Amino acid sequence: MSGRLYYSIRMRAAENSVHMSGAEGIYEKGDILDVVREYTGRALTHEKGRADEIHIAIEELKEKPGRISSLPLCTLNATRPEAVRKAAFKILSSIGITDRAIDEAFNSLRMGITMRGAMLMDIEGVRLEPDLLRGVRVTRMGISKNAEAQLSKQLAKLSLDNSTVKEALILASKVHRYPMVLGELCISDDPNYTTGYIASRAYGYIRLPHIKKKGVPYGGRAFFVTGGEIKELIKYLQMTPVLIDKIKPCEGMLTLKEILERKSHRKSRGRE
Ligand code: WAQ
Ligand code: MG
Numbered sequence: 001m002s003g004r005l006y007y008s009i010r011m012r013a014a015e016n017s018v019h020m021s022g023a024e025g026i027y028e029k030g031d032i033l034d035v036v037r038e039y040t041g042r043a044l045t046h047e048k049g050r051a052d053e054i055h056i057a058i059e060e061l062k063e064k065p066g067r068i069s070s071l072p073l074c075t076l077n078a079t080r081p082e083a084v085r086k087a088a089f090k091i092l093s094s095i096g097i098t099d100r101a102i103d104e105a106f107n108s109l110r111m112g113i114t115m116r117g118a119m120l121m122d123i124e125g126v127r128l129e130p131d132l133l134r135g136v137r138v139t140r141m142g143i144s145k146n147a148e149a150q151l152s153k154q155l156a157k158l159s160l161d162n163s164t165v166k167e168a169l170i171l172a173s174k175v176h177r178y179p180m181v182l183g184e185l186c187i188s189d190d191p192n193y194t195t196g197y198i199a200s201r202a203y204g205y206i207r208l209p210h211i212k213k214k215g216v217p218y219g220g221r222a223f224f225v226t227g228g229e230i231k232e233l234i235k236y237l238q239m240t241p242v243l244i245d246k247i248k249p250c251e252g253m254l255t256l257k258e259i260l261e262r263k264s265h266r267k268s269r270g271r272e
Helices: 029-044 081-094 099-109 145-157 163-175 230-239 256-268
Strands: 006-015 018-028 053-060 066-069 073-076 119-122 141-143 181-187 196-200 204-208 220-225 242-246 250-254
Touching (some): 006 029, 073 256, 081 196, 081 256, 099 181, 099 220, 119 230, 145 250, 163 204
Parallel strands (some): 018 141, 066 242, 141 242
Antiparallel strands (some): 006 053, 181 220, 196 204
């Protein structure tokens, strides 16, 4: 192992004190100046408006980032919102999450309150995070240059090579490394972005088109967790640096049936 230093660089921008955009990654020392320039540019030219406040944090990591693979990605082939929701239920309940918890997650994400972080929910739908308004922010994750190039190449074939998909996949790949996390439901808070996802180790990252109606300005994330120490989980999500350096396959559209069959294949191969 080399003694290279790594840095977590995080940006958040606001207009009139309202959060507008954010970005983060893990980088080597030689990249810092370029990344700061790129993040600043992003904040100044965001489609939602012009930031009047930009915060950039650069932090030397005291702990070497753990290297992990991305989750495999696919898109559920369904167009009717009702069918998409049903599929999400089927997939999440097959990994042990109760319908009650899934209902609770969907309902909370539709309440119209946008949290900064994610809800933590046990498999019965009971909320576990200490701050119910803020939720838990996942930070200190990134992707190596090589892996990012590979990911871009795979996503480009699916016309999905954009920062929304990449950042969500990177976040989910960190979250689902932790054995206590069984599954996740995510709906964007961007009114024009109607594709969400569910993620799990068992099935990977499954994009859900039409999970919300156009124009809805709120969304959120729910992590379904089981067993173990919540404090340790939160510490991992917030503090443990993780760097993606290997990309699992990114596929196009799959039907619910194909997705459900995948799980048994993965299992019988001893998974991943
Ligand atoms: N940690 C925990 N929760 C977060 C974080 C974070 N770092 N960032 C956002 N959230 C929560 C917060 O409640 C947001 O309102 C909500 O998630 C949605 O965040 O493959 O863009 O950044 O095409 O709007 C899905 C991509 C995009 C699907 C999700 O989420 C695809 C997205 P957003
Ligand atoms: Mg957003």
